[in-house]
Amino acid sequence: MIIKKKLNNNAIITKNSQDQEIIVVGKGIGYGKDINSLIDESKIYKTFVPENKGEKKRILDMISQIPVQYIEISEKIISYARRKYELILNESVYIALTDHISSSLDRYHEGIFLRNKFQWEIKHFYPNEFDIGLKGLEIIKEECGIELKEDEAGFIGMHIVSSEVGQSMDDFYVMTRFIQQMTNIVKYHFSIEFDEESLDYYRFITHLKFFWHRISRNRENTMGSLENEILEVIKNKRVNAYLCSLKIKQFIEEKYKYKLGNEEILYLTIHISRITKNIPEEE
Secondary structure, X not given: OEOOXXXXXXXXXXXXXXXXXXXXXXXXXXXXXXXXXXXXHHHOOEEEOOOOHHHHHHHHHHHHHOOHHHHHHHHHHHHHHHHHHOOOOOOOHHHHHHHHHHXXXXXXXXXXXXXXXXXXXXXXXXHHHHHHHHHHHHHHHHHHOOOOOHHHHHHHHHHHHHHHOOOOHHHHHHHHHHHHHHHHHHHHHHOOOOOOOOHHHHHHHHHHHHHHHHHHOOOOOOOOHHHHHHHHHHHHHOHHHHHHHHHHHHHHHHHOOOXXXXXXXXXXXXXXXXXXXXXXXXX
């Protein structure tokens, strides 16, 4: 590859093998180089392929305004997320996460601390993403010598969740609120506190995330006679879990105008039954 345009010492514009214009970032990749010079590909640690002019502008603005070190930190965090949890993330996460890291470090130097009002939800509803956030704090400390507070791990996790579901941060807030509402219905119906370290709880939260995606897209499930038969068995065997599912059904239909089919009630009943399995059925 050869340099088509030099942005700064750490970023250049070139073309890939498909003749697409790409933005390449790497420490010192443009230093001492001229137009049409060969690129030292061993220095590349991030390649952006803008899909449109708007995205290209956002990438160029980020490169011109934010230290290249922060882009490298984002790359390490995202690589960790993909490697450990096999997440499929929207490429826009690089811009959002890098911008956030830059703002966080600026606030740190100014002595400003922001509390994350979704910290509890991130920890309990998105433990993998929160772990990615904690790893991000480790990387920031290694690269910058700065130890940020744990709330920042929550913020990083929020960006990962937002990118993971391919939606905006506003969508993340709405989904998190939905999960809160569902867990509260179960909690108050059974008068219990959840074992949030259990696999059954993790499965329930994961189910609620996908459940929300269906509701937000207004996609109803269909089911066959076999699942109807299973529901009949389950609701007679775990009556309280089934009654709790009906409470959720009523709430969702009133609040979100989404009609739950028997399949969704079946899965809700199964998950609720699992997380309340130590509570005996009333005679």
